[in-house]
Amino acid sequence: MQKLTGKCLCEAIAYEITGKLGPIVNCHCSMCRRWHGAAFRTRCTVESKNFKWLKGEEHLSKYHSSKNTVKTFCKICGSNLISMYDDRPDYIGLPIGGLEQDPGSRPIAHIFVGSKSPWYEITDNLPQYEELPNDGIESL
Ligand SMILES: [Zn+2]
């Protein structure tokens, strides 16, 4: 079974993912842009049971960014880590930039391009969605 690992910038926090990753998408929403200080967040959904912290969970800070979403980050170095969902505890959102291996799959779409940064031009041919696809990311 595929095993992936990732860590924060200061390496105090490390995590491991086993099993299949959900679809990888680039999220251009204004919250992801501000959270990452970047043009978009490249993320995928992972089943919670396939994710575990290897070390440093005590260094994790949590921020309730919207009604059902909790964003986590390293309180030492500020690296953005997983999202957790109050209404979907079986899943987490994983930023794949912190992975140490090639996950094998590639981004398949751009989402929330309706709030895309004006200074960033999407130059690939992946499908673009104004917000979320009608049937959700998992349907992609
Ligand atoms: Zn850190």
Ligand SMILES: [Zn+2]
């Ligand atoms: Zn977003």
